[in-house]
Amino acid sequence: MDCPVCGKLMVQEDFGGVLVDVCKNGCKGIWFDWGELKELDESHEGLGKALEEALKSPRVNDADRGPLKCPKCGIAMHAHKYSRAKEVNVDECYACGGFFLDSGELRAIREKRMSEEERDAYVQKLIGEAPLEAGTGRIRARTTACQKFGGLLSRKYPFWYPVDYL
Ligand SMILES: [Zn+2]
Ligand SMILES: [Zn+2]
Numbered sequence: 001m002d003c004p005v006c007g008k009l010m011v012q013e014d015f016g017g018v019l020v021d022v023c024k025n026g027c028k029g030i031w032f033d034w035g036e037l038k039e040l041d042e043s044h045e046g047l048g049k050a051l052e053e054a055l056k057s058p059r060v061n062d063a064d065r066g067p068l069k070c071p072k073c074g075i076a077m078h079a080h081k082y083s084r085a086k087e088v089n090v091d092e093c094y095a096c097g098g099f100f101l102d103s104g105e106l107r108a109i110r111e112k113r114m115s116e117e118e119r120d121a122y123v124q125k126l127i128g129e130a131p132l133e134a135g136t137g138r139i140r141a142r143t144t145a146c147q148k149f150g151g152l153l154s155r156k157y158p159f160w161y162p163v164d165y166l
C-alpha cells in the first residue's frame with residue numbers, strides 16, 4: 001500500500017501482535033483501520049516509538065492540500081478538524097474505515113495540545129461526525145476505534161508533553 005501523502009510504499013509493523021502500516025521510508029505517517037485501533041492500547045510495544053518518529057519527522061505535505069485519497073480505496077477521505085486549528089486534520093476513509101495520521105499533523109496536534117477534557121470532547125466530536133447508520137455493527141466498531149484513537153493522544157505517551165513544555 002502506498003502512502004497517501006508521499007507515495008512511498010508503506011511497511012507493515014507489528015505492534016505487539018497488531019499489524020499497522022507505517023510510512024517507514026518516507027514521511028513516517030501511520031495508517032490505522034478501525035479494527036487495528038480497537039486492538040491497540042499503550043501496552044503495545046512499538047506504537048509509542050512509531051508515533052514519536054512521526055512526530056520528529058518534518059511535514060511533507062502542503063497545509064492547503066486537497067483531501068487525501070484513501071490508499072486502499074482511492075476515494076477522497078474525510079478530514080476531521082482538530083480543535084480550531086484548520087490546518088490540523090485527521091483523515092478518515094468512511095468506506096474502509098482507515099485513519100491516516102501524517103507527521104505534520106501529529107506535530108501540530110502536539111503544539112495545540114489539549115487538556116484531557118478537550119481531548120474527550122474531540123473524541124465525542126469524531127464519533128458524531130461519521131455518516132453511518134446508527135446502531136449498526138459498523139458504528140459500534142468505529143466508536144471504539146475513535147476512543148482508542150483519543151487514547152493515542154493522551155498523556156500516557158510522554159513525548160506529547162515533553163519536560164520543556166510543562
Ligand atoms: Zn509517507
Ligand atoms: Zn478506504
